[in-house]
Amino acid sequence: MLSEEVRRITHPVAQFDGLAIDVGDPQSQAEFWRVTLGGRVVDDGEGQLRVVPGEGRPAREILRLRKVDSPAADDARVHVDVRLSGEEPDGLIAAGATVVRRPGPDPWFVLADPEGNEFCAFPGGDDRPPGMFELVVKCSDAHRLARWWAAVLGGRVEDEGEAASVVGAPEFPWDYMVFDPVPGIDRYRGRVRWHLVGREDEPEALLEAGATVLTRPGRQQRWWMLADPEGNEFLFTPPGA
Template identity: 45%
Template sequence: MIARFKDLCLDAADPLALGGFWARMLDGDVADAGDGDTRVDPRSARSPAESIWVNKVPEPRVGRPRVHLDLRLADPEPAALLAQGARLVREPDDDAGRWVLADPEGNEFCAFPADANSRPGPFQLVVDALDPAAQATWWAGVLGGTIEHGSTTSSVFGAAGFPWEYWVFDGVPEPKTVKNRLHWDVELADPEPMALIAAGATLLREPLDEAHWWWILADPEGNEFCAFAPAPTG
């Protein structure tokens, strides 16, 4: 294991407003993260990795999102989410028994009907991929876990630190062309990301200063992620 999953980060034009929206979606609290950023902490979280950092960026959202969360509803339909500000993008159909919704800045996410065997809230992270099997294999090599292959998807479960049921890589025909608005962070096993780079990650940026003390890297299909040195112990 080279690293463990740390948390999610969401780009935003207005972190306070978008953080408030996601706090309503996830039954969470909004914390001031400094520098105009916020953090959403779900009240029912079983791990700090379920928090979402909402970070201010100058550029608007462009193109279709390649990373999104799937949520399990508490009710048969998403009326409560729509009442809290979500926008309906697509109703369920014969091929997909889920609603596609969007937040106020246009970031899409999926809502699935209530399930007696699953708690409400996020249950999987979905990433578009040209080669789902290769992507799942690469990330399982980084974080550990077991891979399940489907006809058009490959999923990782049991990855170190990953707080939800599945990490799904969903096959799509188009390559990544723009920066992801939603990305994940990892905590390294070693003080520097040399093992990640040796495994095939691309280094995009070194730590800048004491306030920006993480590395920015990309996986083999160009998905950006941040890598943090291990937290001090003792």
């Protein structure tokens, strides 16, 4: 019989399949993130643009730009961290980013994309490649939520003091999925969610684990909109959908 750790790695409940961002102008946002990630833009034929990975980048480093009339006020509840190629974010600023905060006690920049979605940019300077390297989720109980997502995606939980990370999940495109405790964050609804592809057609295992249903499949779409135990929204699609 497989050990629990091996089972989680080889038989996850679902696989990570990129991020979705609510935006007002998909064209300009797609161009910004194309430059930022070194990817390319494709049209899925249903009015949604995607930034897909460039050469040498992880296959699931996908950003879907979902047009909405009124994007929620950004609180960076879910955001990405990128590593710069040098000490300054000049290339990102030239592409349309603005500086929210320069490094100080925390040794990274806080930047915002052209529609105000905040993300962190860490100065380079070593042999690690530039680009996106982690997904950060602000939450109330970091260790509990990290364990929950490790059970869904596979991988293992690493203790980082008050914070926690999931590492080694199959198909997860970046080094870390970080859970950062922020009191009161559950009052906010962000613009970023992630996509999962299930091992089964129905999300029964997720619901049994504590996910809740926000939207069920309908005539126009096959996906489910679910929320994890702290209300973070994610899409679940059946395999092959």
